[in-house]
Amino acid sequence: MAHFETLTDFIRQTEAQFRIFDMGRCISKLSPDSFHKVELGQIPYPKPFLHQAWIAILMWNPKQADENVVWFLKLPLDEQGFLVQAARDDFLNRLLQNLTNSMGKGPLDQPADASEYRDALKDNPFSFTPDQEKMAAFHATATLTTRQPASSFYDGAKQYFHGKTDLNGWDTLGYQGIADYVIRYQQGNNEDKLAGIFTQLPDVPLEAVCTSLEHIQPGETLSESIRDRLTSSVAEDRVSANQIGALLRAISQTPENDQKIAALTQVLESRYGRDPEVIAALASRCWASLQYPQLLKLFLETLAENTAGQACFNRVMADLMFIPTLRALTLQQFRSPERSEALSQAIGGMFGDGFL
Structure with a gap:
């Protein structure tokens, strides 16, 4: 051999x-x-x-x-x-x-x-199967990389996001078609059309689009539409935490700027900020934004009061502190004399559980 x-x-x-x-x-x-x-x-x-x-x-x-x-x-x-x-x-x-x-x-x-x-x-313990959402996005990425045509569902998705069919007629869309459309955002006027319709999308196609948006780097127009949908949804306080989590995934790859940090700050200061689904999306997808010290401070303070308790705090920190830049910044916050009593207790609970 x-x-x-x-x-x-x-x-x-x-x-x-x-x-x-x-x-x-x-x-x-x-x-x-x-x-x-x-x-x-x-x-x-x-x-x-x-x-x-x-x-x-x-x-x-x-x-x-x-x-x-x-x-x-x-x-x-x-x-x-x-x-x-x-x-x-x-x-x-x-x-x-x-x-x-x-x-x-x-x-x-x-x-x-x-x-x-x-x-x-076959039977290799190091192999894994991505979930349905990521598999669809990867298939779309693979066909684009190898210059193969998109799936048969692509044209239907294009008609929908270009406003040529009823927005409420999303039940005919194929999940793969949505992924193909988003991943091929630089083809034709796909990105501009999606930006124009994004704030009007019904909940189900919106969340499907968001799971693909986390794999591209949107331009300013689409980034602005994502921010607008996220901030208005938080302000209206009517949507589910799952939808806020989906929108956080969508905004994760947009440019790091003051508007994005302001939108994430708004989420953390709302009732959604303490929800485990929202926390998971922020930590796993928007981790680069947490390198802004003020946002990281707010995130840690909010995380300390999350609705799932110490176990959620420990899981999130175990992942974030594995990222070298965030580990150093987080330890700075942990040592801050200005940290709240809630954060101090969460830190004590984390180390007490044998975190490190």
Whole structure:
């Protein structure tokens, strides 16, 4: 059996076109060089989520781009965010063994076809299946990356978001079509049309759109529409916490500016701010905004009084303090003599539960 030091080395020998994506907090490109440095232990994983590296590897032959292969992997990280080398080696050994068994020869002795590569992760403990929402967004990303057509549901979604069908006729939309439309936001006038209709969308299509928006970087017009829908929804105080959470996911990839920080501040100062669904969306998706000290201070104080108690505080902090920049900023807030009694008690409860 051939031996490879890293997964990147193995992928490169296949001679396939490939892309690596981070799949943790949102779907984003991860350069092969960066991932190779992660594998060699030269840098920590850039976007850890729940103490693991969640990645997707997309491979395809340019002459048969519709015959692509996707591997979804979750690899453990150590307390400093570096890849656990033994786990990666175990994964690679299982991968090569499966390929050898399916092909009857070593993986380099003959080229594997797509089905053999797809089956290579069978019974592999490091593989995972994304939830329906993220899978739809990834499928849309994959077809766009490999220059394949969108799904058959795309045209219906385009008609809907371009205002050519009744807004209440959303029940005919396919979830994949919505993801295709949002991921292809830079095609034609998709982004402008979505920006124009966003504040009018009924609840169900709105929340479906939001789950795809967290994977793109909207321009200013669409970003403004997302902010407007979020701030008006909080001010009206009529929608569910789930919808506020969805809108937070949508706003997460918009530019970091004063308007965005003001919108997130409004959420935290409202009754929604203490809800676990809203807290989870803020922490997992809007973590970059929490690098603003004043917003982080408000977030921690609000988190200390969340409606789910100490267990929620501990879970959120366990994830956030795994991000190097947020860990340092959070420890500063923890040491602040101005922190509230509620936050002091939550911090004491966290360390008392053996958090670190």
